[in-house]
Amino acid sequence: MRFCPHCGARMDVPQSLVVEYWQAELALFLCYCSACQWQGEIVNQVRVVVSELEEEGES
Numbered sequence: 001m002r003f004c005p006h007c008g009a010r011m012d013v014p015q016s017l018v019v020e021y022w023q024a025e026l027a028l029f030l031c032y033c034s035a036c037q038w039q040g041e042i043v044n045q046v047r048v049v050v051s052e053l054e055e056e057g058e059s
């Protein structure tokens with residue numbers, strides 16, 4: 001979360017607030033934008049992608 005989803009302003013300013021917390025496998029961002037006064041919750045479903053890398057032998 002670097003930018004406000006509402007107005008696109010930067011969220012990494014001291015006046016804005018982003019709180020990240022987890023609920024099961026959901027990442028929730030509680031946001032307040034000082035630029036547009038928007039506040040809300042953003043839910044990100046985090047997919048854990050497990051990819052098996054084949055070991056390439058040098059031959």
Ligand SMILES: [Zn+2]
Pocket residue numbers: 004005006007008009033034035036037038
């Ligand atoms: Zn905003």
